[in-house]
Amino acid sequence: MAGTIWELFLGFFRVGCFAFGGAYGAIPLIRDMVLSHGWMDDEALACMIAVSESTPGPIMVNLATYVGSIQAGVCGAAVATVAVVLPSFVLILLITAVMRTVIQNPWVKAVLEAVKPCMAGIILATGGYMTIKGCVLGGGMGRFPMDVRAVVIVVVLWGVLAAGRKKKRVSPVMVMVLAAGMGVLLYGW
């Protein structure tokens, strides 16, 4: 138990250190960690991301609370949550208190400007892979038959999201309600 809690702390502290790229930036990092520890599979992770989107609070913090709780109860939840928040808490204190100019440093800027497109690529790969995996029946990648019903869901939702990019943004909760509705409709009550 103590070992698990220590692993939770280390893992989520690391996630907190590298979660650049906004609300979704932490997902590839957390996925990495929970899969390698065997704490969650892709299916459970997707479920939990959906739950995090439909409850208040940042996704990264919600995922930390959940993983901590299922692995080691209240204690685990508290430790994982504190660990994931700690790096940004300390960094913001440092920046506001002493190093106001550090983010204007040209070298720091050069690194940050490179990390942003990198995160975009990593997030796209993660989202794309999770989507494709949901479309394949059973077995691994590249195996057929594809799940036709899942492909229908992909086409419809991507159409909705693409339309949202041109006009007003479709809220994530709306997308998930739509996805859930189609799931029940296509896979049965």
Next chain:
Amino acid sequence: MEVGKAGRILRIWELFFTFMKIGVFTFGGGYAMLPVMEDACVAKKQWISHEEMMDITVIAEATPGPIAINCATFVGYRQAGILGAAAATVGVILPSFCIIFAVSLFLDRFIGIRWIANAFRGIRIGVGLLIADAAVRMMRKMPGTAVSRLIMAVSFGVMLLANVCSRRVSAVVIMAGAGVFGLAASGVRRER
């Protein structure tokens, strides 16, 4: 400004409760939280100015972690030092902590119900697409320089290939590579 000890404690409680309220009503996190934060901290409480709010957005972009946390820490520190920062940050997290903890106790049984499991088969795909959509949005906002396009394409390729081949390649390693490459590229630019 002279604030007595009692005044300071009061201020810290006020920070805690205000950010707890913000924590209850902000769904989805991320930039959805910004208008709510601005309304509470700039318009109502006048804890920080509009310019400082813009400042914190820039700092949040440059640091890891959710913008809600960054903002809470910043405002709390400005108002009441480190204790204020801690109170505001704990306040903004506490509501979602309680909700998610409650969810974690019964989610397993909940997913066991057939029609809910089927709903989640759809949701799974929706989540993948939402993540991909977030990436597409990020790309649109990025400057379309050759260097940033190259970094993006390579990171995408490596990450996808690693996933498809079921190899563990840590995202942190890819990010470190991109950081080094960015430094080198800016060094070359300055040499010229």
